[in-house]
Amino acid sequence: MYVMLNEVGGSLFRLKYIKEEGRKIAIETVKEIGKPQADPTDKIDRFLEYFTIGPQSLDPAGVVWKLEHILDVRDTRLKDEVKLMAPASNETQVNNLENTLEAASALNFIYKVVRHYYLLGKKTKNLYVIMQIQMILPLVMREAEAYASALKAFAYGQPIGDGAGALVAAKIMHGYEVRKIEKDCVVATVPYEGRTAFIIKAEGPGGNVGKPGDAVKSIIEENGGKIGMVIMIDAALKLEGEELGEVAEGVGPAIGGPGVDQYKIEDELVKYNIPINAVVIKEDVGDAVSPLRKEEFEAADRALERVKQLVVEKTKEGDKVIIAGIGNTIGIGQ
Amino acid sequence: MSGNQDQPPTRIAWSVVLIVFLTLALSLVALIFSASVLSGFINIGSDLTSAYFLLALGILGIAISGYVAVEARRRMVKMKTAVSPVMTTEQCVKCDYKKVREFQQGDYIFKEIGSCPKCKVNTLMITAIYKEVKEKEKDRYPV
Numbered sequence: 001m002y003v004m005l006n007e008v009g010g011s012l013f014r015l016k017y018i019k020e021e022g023r024k025i026a027i028e029t030v031k032e033i034g035k036p037q038a039d040p041t042d043k044i045d046r047f048l049e050y051f052t053i054g055p056q057s058l059d060p061a062g063v064v065w066k067l068e069h070i071l072d073v074r075d076t077r078l079k080d081e082v083k084l085m086a087p088a089s090n091e092t093q094v095n096n097l098e099n100t101l102e103a104a105s106a107l108n109f110i111y112k113v114v115r116h117y118y119l120l121g122k123k124t125k126n127l128y129v130i131m132q133i134q135m136i137l138p139l140v141m142r143e144a145e146a147y148a149s150a151l152k153a154f155a156y157g158q159p160i161g162d163g164a165g166a167l168v169a170a171k172i173m174h175g176y177e178v179r180k181i182e183k184d185c186v187v188a189t190v191p192y193e194g195r196t197a198f199i200i201k202a203e204g205p206g207g208n209v210g211k212p213g214d215a216v217k218s219i220i221e222e223n224g225g226k227i228g229m230v231i232m233i234d235a236a237l238k239l240e241g242e243e244l245g246e247v248a249e250g251v252g253p254a255i256g257g258p259g260v261d262q263y264k265i266e267d268e269l270v271k272y273n274i275p276i277n278a279v280v281i282k283e284d285v286g287d288a289v290s291p292l293r294k295e296e297f298e299a300a301d302r303a304l305e306r307v308k309q310l311v312v313e314k315t316k317e318g319d320k321v322i323i324a325g326i327g328n329t330i331g332i333g334q
Numbered sequence: 335m336s337g338n339q340d341q342p343p344t345r346i347a348w349s350v351v352l353i354v355f356l357t358l359a360l361s362l363v364a365l366i367f368s369a370s371v372l373s374g375f376i377n378i379g380s381d382l383t384s385a386y387f388l389l390a391l392g393i394l395g396i397a398i399s400g401y402v403a404v405e406a407r408r409r410m411v412k413m414k415t416a417v418s419p420v421m422t423t424e425q426c427v428k429c430d431y432k433k434v435r436e437f438q439q440g441d442y443i444f445k446e447i448g449s450c451p452k453c454k455v456n457t458l459m460i461t462a463i464y465k466e467v468k469e470k471e472k473d474r475y476p477v
Contacts, residue, residue, distance in 0.1 A: 156439050158420050159463050167443065174444055205442035291420045297464040331463055333444035 001127045004134040008118045011137055012111070018148045019111040022104040023048065029100055029155040033093050034086020043085045047101050048108045050078070068260045078102070092157070095206030096330060099154040103147045103289070110144050142286060150289035154207055159331030161287040165233040165254070167300045168279075168307065169201035169325025170334050178334050182214035186334055193308060194317035195228070204329035212324050213261030217268045219322055225272030228319030230265070231279065231307055234326040235296075238282035245299035246282040247306055254278035255326045277314065279306050292331075350406050354399045361395025364388045423462035426450035437463060 023044070030040045052074050055066035082097045083089070089097060114133060121130030133140075153160050159167065173188035180203065181187045188199045198219045202210030220227055234254040238246065253265045253276055269276055281299045307323060315321055370376045371385035420437040424447065431452040445460045 156420075156437065157442065158437060159443060170444060205445070291418075292464045294464045294466045297462055331442045333442050 001121075001125070001130060004127075004130050005118070005121060008114065008121070008130060008134055008137060011141055012114050012118050014141070015107075015111045015114055015144055018144055019104075019107045022107040022148060022151050025151050025155055026100055026104040030086050030097060033089050033097060034082075035088035036085055037087075040085040043081070044101065044104075047078075047081055047085075048105045050081075050105060064260055064263045067258060071258060071260065092206035095208045096154055096157050099207035099328070099330065100151055103151040103154055106147050107144060107151070110140060110147070114140060146286035146289050149286070149291070153289070153291045154330065157205065157207070157331050159292040160289055160328055161283045161292055161296050162235050162289060162327045163292065163329055163332050164235040164281040164283070164296050164300055164303070165325040165327040166201045166204065166329040166332050167292075167297070167325070168233045168303045169199050169323060170204070170329075170332050171300065171304055172197070172307075172323060173199040173201070173334055182211055182218050184208050184210035185212060185215040187215065187219060188334070192321070192323075193311050195311060195315055196318075196320045197311070198320070198322045200322065200324040201332075201334060202327075202329040204332045204334055207328055207330035209257070209326075209328050211261060212255065212326055213264030216265050216322060216324055220268050220272060220274065223320055225274070226320060227272070227274050228315040228321050229311070230269065230274055230276045230322045230324065231310055232265075232276065232324045232326055233279045233303055233307065234281075235283050235288055236280035237288070238284055240284075242282050243295075244283055244287060244293065245295035245302075247299055247302045248280050248282060249306055249310070250278045250280070252276060252278055254280050275314070277310055279303050279310070350402065354403050354406075357395050357399040357402075361392045361399065363392075364395065365392030368392060418465045418467050420463060420465045422460055424458055425461040426453060426456050426458055428456040429453040431458070 026048075027041055027044055030036065030044060034040070052070065055063055055070060057063050078098050078101075079094060082094050082101065086094070086097055114137075117129060117133035120126075121133070150160065152158075172190060172192070173186075176188040176190050176199075178186045178188045181200070184203050185200055186203045190197045190199055200212060200215045200219065202208045202212070216230065230253075232254040234256070236248070236254065238244065253262050253269075255262050255265070265276075268274075281296060281303055283293075283296055287293060287296065311321055311323075365388070367376075368385045368388035371382065372389070421434050422437045422441045424433045424435065425431065427450075429450060429452055431450050441460055441463060443460055443463055446457050447460060448458050450456045450458045
């Protein structure tokens with residue numbers, strides 16, 4: 001038991017260092033970008049302790065809308081807090097700062113949970129209490145290190161691995177007229193292999209995932225449901241042993257997050273009987289939130305080829321298709 | 335979570351450095367003394383057991399202090415997260431001009447950053463931002 005306690009203690013020490021570094025980066029970034037009149041340290045410390053209570057699901061009917069409402073309130077509240085602590089920042093910088101603070105908050109939470117089990121194990125001298133955290137410690141440390149590198153990427157506005165899907169969409173829509181659609185998303189109408197493609201992504205280059213569910217729904221409704229196919233491109237978690245940047249194809253909505261957007265897209269597809277295909281770029285949890293790697297960047301071109309192939313093979317000339325690039329679009333314009 | 339909370343140290347503690355140096359100094363004294371006895375520089379009679387004992391003690395002391403120093407340094411290095419540089423590629427939209435430089439704050443993919451320094455007519459654009467990571471353990475588990 002003492003060997004386990006010692007191991008957790010060592011990792012906790014490292015977690016504390018990572019968390020403090022994260023907090024320091026967050027404070028420095030807010031001071032540098034936001035140019036606040038007063039010291040923002042207290043406000044940032046309060047932000048790091050911020051929590052969200054999920055909706056009650058004893059009666060699951062309507063739980064998606066309750067969850068969406070809570071997430072909207074949370075998003076608005078966090079953005080307001082960031083604007084208060086960094087008054088000189090523009091919209092892109094507010095999004096980046098929000099992402100930075102959220103990563104610092106995640107590190108703070110991980111540290112506190114590990115510390116909880118460590119102290120509880122010491123206090124109760126119970127092997128099973130300490131074993132719980134010791135067994136998952138390597139995974140917890142990987143996640144913490146991923147957030148640590150995410151913090152720097154968000155602070156500087158660098159593209160991250162999660163944005164691989166948004167990058168593919170940006171590559172298709174670049175050079176065409178772009179219009180804003182629904183919440184924080186953009187769409188471009190592009191002639192594509194003899195078809196009309198509606199390319200959707202979150203509005204960049206600020207750190208933002210938008211609401212692709214609403215955007216896809218809106219385009220389908222605009223076209224009276226006459227859409228030949230929906231293709232979603234996203235970054236997906238790879239299994240150990242799989243190559244970073246491997247491109248895979250499948251069916252179903254390729255979208256992560258709390259599930260609200262996936263629900264909306266599925267609902268709309270069923271309503272109009274529209275087929276959905278997915279193209280994913282494989283990466284691990286660390287790569288997803290740290291600066292985009294060369295392998296992921298190159299994979300975007302291969303994903304683009306797969307999308308083209310899908311459109312040609314599965315739709316007819318003159319059809320309308322929706323191509324949605326999902327993910328955080330930080331550091332990616334359009 | 336206030337600013338005056340004690341933070342994890344970012345360099346080796348003075349107490350560790352002091353102990354390492356003290357052990358190293360005592361070990362060296364033991365080694366020198368045993369070497370003097372064994373070479374006949376100091377005569378303490380025919381019993382050489384003490385000299386061999388000091389020799390062993392000196393070698394052990396140096397090994398232990400070396401191990402503690404290396405271990406303390408390794409821990410400090412492990413504390414810091416390795417960061418690979420993020421590179422930005424600038425490219426002309428028409429000619430073959432291409433420049434790779436380190437990422438600067440404000441860069442984003444598809445940002446137009448002025449006119450091309452080569453053809454002086456067309457737009458220069460950021461076409462790629464990524465980091466290159468060297469894989470250390472790529473073929474460690476060939477499965």
